[in-house]
Amino acid sequence: MNARTHLSEFAWLAIILAVLAWSWIGAYDPGVWVMEVLPVFIAVPVLAFTRSRFPLTPLVYALILVHAIVLMVGGALHLRPCALGLLVAGVVRFQP
Numbered sequence: 001m002n003a004r005t006h007l008s009e010f011a012w013l014a015i016i017l018a019v020l021a022w023s024w025i026g027a028y029d030p031g032v033w034v035m036e037v038l039p040v041f042i043a044v045p046v047l048a049f050t051r052s053r054f055p056l057t058p059l060v061y062a063l064i065l066v067h068a069i070v071l072m073v074g075g076a077l078h079l080r081p082c083a084l085g086l087l088v089a090g091v092v093r094f095q096p
Helices: 003-025 030-050 058-077 083-091
Strands: none
Touching: 003 030, 003 058, 030 058
16 A cells, blocks of 8 residues: 555545534434434445455545435435425425
8 A cells, every 4th residue: 555545545534524524513313314324334444444355446436435425415404494395395385
């Protein structure tokens, strides 16, 4: 493992932890947050423990990172009242 690989792994983990912390702090419903973010809690250790035996390409790691960010943002914003959601609720006469 060279220094560049080590730096990219550190950056990958730092990004995951930063978005994870933001996601947890901004979570509208902590129970839903856990269910939305659980795949990240499973995938990160699996990828870390299998990186030497089953190395993936940098593109695959980047795509996994983007997907993890989408899951964490979705966990933070899931079911949060927003303008579009309130508009749709008013059209269908749904009372949250």
